[in-house]
Amino acid sequence: MEQLVLDMGLAPRPTLANFLADGNRDALAHLALWAHNPRRAPVPTYLWGGAGAGKTHLLQAVRAAVQAQGEAVGWLDARTLAPPEFDERWTVLVLDDCHLYTAGQQAVAFNWFVNAMAPGSGAARWVLAAGDRPPADLALREDLRTRLGWGHVFQLQALAEAERRAVLRRAADERGVFLSDEVMDFVLNRFSRDLSSLMALLDQLDGYALRTQRAITIPLIKAMLEHP
Structure with a gap:
């Protein structure tokens, strides 16, 4: 049975301090x-x-x-x-x-x-x-x-590939979520790459991982897509 999601792993609120300023x-x-x-x-x-x-x-x-x-x-x-x-x-x-x-x-x-x-x-x-x-x-x-x-x-200049990875990695770290390089590659190669979409995807992944009590892996991402 899936557990209820606790008030944790929430997306960090946008601040001037957590905006990656490269190019801006x-x-x-x-x-x-x-x-x-x-x-x-x-x-x-x-x-x-x-x-x-x-x-x-x-x-x-x-x-x-x-x-x-x-x-x-x-x-x-x-x-x-x-x-x-x-x-x-x-x-x-x-x-x-x-x-x-x-x-x-x-x-x-x-x-x-x-x-x-x-x-x-x-x-x-x-x-x-x-x-x-x-x-x-x-x-x-x-x-x-x-x-x-x-x-x-x-x-405002859009982030380059390495910067986009850095933002996604930092957002995951702030939640206490581990994203392997394999998962990062999978996400960036198969989903919309703009930051707002990536942050929304991270929200979904974090919530699904909490409900199912599983780590975020490629099989978990595929399971989430099959059972939204």
Whole structure:
């Protein structure tokens, strides 16, 4: 009988410290400086790059860092179907997956952006956004698209093969999970190689291994795929 999964082996939360910065050190340094400085300048920042480049990781890490300082953060992504009104308590606004926004989400994002730059009370807010292409190439309403490119723009570079292995290895080690070289080869050669997919796969493998009380091996991966 499969045992219940205990509250252990959970995926580590995205932080600025556990982001592998190779190729993206300037962007990481900028975000770390601004996230930890309540007196940050209200100049927008936009990150862009392909799937798995780490955009959402960084945005979630910034949100966590800002909230840890007692500040409130507004968050909008493509899965936010009923976005709230702009909240004067927010000190930072985060807009993820801008390239996927519906017309309604674009209207909300524009409203948030305008209120952030010229709020009814208090100082202007920092807007941090991300998408899969440069601001000029986004298929968004013109007033929002141009505003996303007003400030700092950083392109995130996807990880190379060795770096991707290092991230997967570190994520497994943080869970106390051992992945042999054979398992690593199997995973990287047969599954989607972007980081978000690899982390989701590690979640599944860890949970299945706990339930079945088995080590993560190639036979276990095949069994998991046969009995999801």
